[in-house]
Amino acid sequence: MISSDNSYFNVPHEFTAYLEPWQQESLPDETALKEMQSVGLKLITEVKELENACLLQLRNLDNEAKAVVDFLKLQSRKVDLVLQYVLEKETQHGQKHPGLSFGGSGFTISSATPLTVGQQFKTTLYIREELINILCIATVIATSSEDGVHRGQLEYSAILESDIEQLVQASLRVQQKQLRARKQAQAGS
Structure with missing residues (x-):
């Protein structure tokens, strides 16, 4: 589970997120979250x-x-x-969204329809290049719209500690790759 005092940076990176509205009043504990996994x-x-x-x-x-x-x-x-x-x-549940950034605290997606701050979703994240697949409950904390494209910033409301660790490590690896690519591009200029 995640505590509200954890704050990690997000790294821009494409991935896939499946969001299914979370209709239950309470969040699952670690055991229930594990049982929800395929x-x-x-x-x-x-x-x-x-x-x-x-x-x-x-x-x-x-x-x-x-x-x-x-x-x-x-x-x-x-x-x-x-x-x-x-x-x-595997059959995926929920609506598919392109992911824009991720980290140990949350993620940002693009959406064809507007999201509402406070909405909760049962979410499955697939970060293919990092071989990460995670099930969590996420809450919309900010939204924006520009040129008909909606963005939602979500934070993890219920997530396994081991999954947070995977996300933090993956965000660091992605950032390192991006920095190397930027250095190589500057050196080639």
Whole structure:
């Protein structure tokens, strides 16, 4: 679950979000949130948790084990890609929206219809390049419209702590890639 004092930056990046109105009065606790996950989401979450625990132990090995660590990372990436493919084939619930930015506190989407501040949605986020698939409850905290395009800024109201960690790490990786690309573009000018 998330506390209101957590504030992380958002990084511009394209992704897909499925939003389904949350009609219930109370937010789910961590157990209920896990039960709401599809089989595919549960599977990829468990694989990521096992992978992170294993990689932490492997980092303590000496330099000679670097080849083994690199090989295991490659194997892990292959498993993640297969699971991502399986998840993309699952039936999605809710309306599909293009994502504009994300981070550990929330995300921004584009919408064909206006959103209302305070609306809550059961949300599934798919950040393909980072192999992240997350189920959460999100609340609209700000909206804007320009040239018939509506934007909504949402913050997580109910999300697993491990998912926040994944989002924060992914936002840092995306930011690093963007900074490298900007440096290369400036060097090429």
